Amino acid sequence: MALGVSATPLTFVVHALGVSALVLVLVWSIYFRGGFAWEATDKSLIFNLHPFLMVLGLIILGGEAIISYKSLPFRKEVKKLVHLILHAIALALGIVGIYTAFKNHNETGVANLYSLHSWIGIGVISLYGIQWIFGFLVFFYPKGSPALRSESIPWHVVLGLLVYVLAVGNATLGYLEKLTFLESSGVEKFGSEAFLVNFTALVTLLFGVFVIFSVISQGPVEEEEDDSYSSI
Ligand code: HEM
Numbered sequence: 001m002a003l004g005v006s007a008t009p010l011t012f013v014v015h016a017l018g019v020s021a022l023v024l025v026l027v028w029s030i031y032f033r034g035g036f037a038w039e040a041t042d043k044s045l046i047f048n049l050h051p052f053l054m055v056l057g058l059i060i061l062g063g064e065a066i067i068s069y070k071s072l073p074f075r076k077e078v079k080k081l082v083h084l085i086l087h088a089i090a091l092a093l094g095i096v097g098i099y100t101a102f103k104n105h106n107e108t109g110v111a112n113l114y115s116l117h118s119w120i121g122i123g124v125i126s127l128y129g130i131q132w133i134f135g136f137l138v139f140f141y142p143k144g145s146p147a148l149r150s151e152s153i154p155w156h157v158v159l160g161l162l163v164y165v166l167a168v169g170n171a172t173l174g175y176l177e178k179l180t181f182l183e184s185s186g187v188e189k190f191g192s193e194a195f196l197v198n199f200t201a202l203v204t205l206l207f208g209v210f211v212i213f214s215v216i217s218q219g220p221v222e223e224e225e226d227d228s229y230s231s232i
């Protein structure tokens with residue numbers, strides 16, 4: 001059911017949107033919110049690490065990992081390794097990013113896990129971890145039998161896309177929540193910071209949309225190797 005268009009131009013759009021999303025998050029965090037810190041008396045600097053690490057990790061590196069089969073000009077085995085490593089970095093940054101939100105809450109006496117965003121966030125990071133472990137065991141080491149691998153691939157792809165869509169959706173909830181907090185403590189509703197945050201959320205969302213478009217379009221033609229599946 002792949003779309004009859006080549007994935008290559010779509011993957012360029014993904015890269016461009018990824019760089020834009022990262023620049024926008026950095027401008028927001030550094031110029032408007034005062035930058036980053038691991039230890040500080042101003043605890044909001046610890047919080048600022050949260051959106052930055054989540055967007056860089058789960059969203060951008062996670063998205064680049066997903067499209068690596070479509071965007072890279074290498075052999076399948078090499079692309080598999082890049083896919084696995086980028087997802088591992090994304091997962092690690094996601095875990096540290098969530099830790100910074102907890103750290104900020106604990107050091108400011110705010111309750112943990114009270115919001116829809118935080119509940120979905122715990123679901124996303126748990127599913128992402130499970131997906132990575134299953135992917136590793138079935139497709140990399142010790143590797144399942146050929147029958148198990150070919151039966152697992154459609155599940156791996158569909159569940160991988162599902163957890164990724166949930167991550168992108170949850171990031172937009174996070175932007176909305178943070179901006180709502182800021183607006184209730186004085187940030188103007190139609191001011192430049194509010195526009196910047198909403199545009200950052202839109203670019204993040206578009207990045208996710210183009211990741212999905214890339215996955216369901218035509219990848220480079222390659223020789224059949226093990227672990228192949230015809231694109232959904
Ligand atoms: C996939 C991306 C994301 C995931 C998985 C995620 C996950 C989480 C989790 C688990 C918490 C709870 C921390 C606690 O209870 O102590 C949290 C808090 C928070 N996050 Fe995110 N987050 C993501 C992206 C973002 C983004 C992009 C923003 C934008 C600013 C954001 C804003 C917030 C805010 C304001 C809080 C504190 C309030 C609350 O607990 O809901 N998050 N996040």
Ligand code: HEM
Pocket residue numbers: 066067069070080083084087128129131132133134135136137139140153156157158159160161163164214215227228229231
């Ligand atoms: C949380 C981590 C992971 C997520 C979200 C994920 C997601 C995905 C997605 C969406 C695809 C479809 C790509 C496409 O058709 O263009 C895919 C393909 C694939 N993934 Fe993963 N993956 C993860 C981890 C892993 C790991 C650790 C391995 C181990 C090697 C792996 C092996 C594969 C293989 C073999 C394919 C099939 C590629 C093809 O035949 O075109 N994945 N993955």
